[in-house]
Amino acid sequence: MEIRKREYQKLVQQVIPRPTVGRNVFWAFVVGGLISLLGQGLMNFFAGFGLPLTEAGAAASAVLVFLSAFLTGLGVYDEIAKFAGAGAIVPITGFANSMVAPAMEYRAEGLVLGVGARLFTVAGPVLVFGIVTAWAIGILYYLFRLGG
Numbered sequence: 519m520e521i522r523k524r525e526y527q528k529l530v531q532q533v534i535p536r537p538t539v540g541r542n543v544f545w546a547f548v549v550g551g552l553i554s555l556l557g558q559g560l561m562n563f564f565a566g567f568g569l570p571l572t573e574a575g576a577a578a579s580a581v582l583v584f585l586s587a588f589l590t591g592l593g594v595y596d597e598i599a600k601f602a603g604a605g606a607i608v609p610i611t612g613f614a615n616s617m618v619a620p621a622m623e624y625r626a627e628g629l630v631l632g633v634g635a636r637l638f639t640v641a642g643p644v645l646v647f648g649i650v651t652a653w654a655i656g657i658l659y660y661l662f663r664l665g666g
Contacts, residue, residue, distance in 0.1 A: 542603050549602030553609045557582055579610055586611035590618040616640040 559576035575603060589595035593617050599606040606612060622641040627635075638645065 545601060546603045546605030548605065549598065550605030550608060553582070553606070553611055557609070581610070582611050583614040586614035587618045590615045591622060613641060613644070616644075 533556060557578050561571075561574045564574035564577040573631050586595055589598070594610070595606070596619065599612070599615065609614070617637055617640070620636040621634075624631075624636040
């Protein structure tokens with residue numbers, strides 16, 4: 519019985535696909551860098567029209583979020599994410615994708631119970647945690663500033 523288990527483990531080890539960590543890291547870096555490059559290009563574009571740097575950054579972020587949501591709706595962004603991994607998930611575009619993808623998946627259930635109810639399935643906890651943390655830090659800042 520013990521020999522069969524060892525033989526089975528040997529067979530399993532032969533058939534398990536080896537992770538391609540180097541390739542995955544490379545493409546995550548390249549795609550994440552290209553998204554960042556696009557964001558910087560958009561920021562420079564908007565700054566060229568005379569927008570202050572903070573407003574140019576906000577406009578560039580809005581365009582990146584729109585493009586990500588649009589490409590998610592077309593099913594293109596999911597393919598990019600499969601290929602690029604964290605390179606497509608980490609930037610702001612990944613956040614937009616995490617909001618649109620569940621909504622698209624449940625759109626057959628209708629606008630309210632499908633899209634509306636599922637829109638924040640993935641991103642909702644992130645938003646709640648961010649808002650609560652910002653609120654708590656704001657209170658701590660106020661209290662320590664008051665005492666100091």
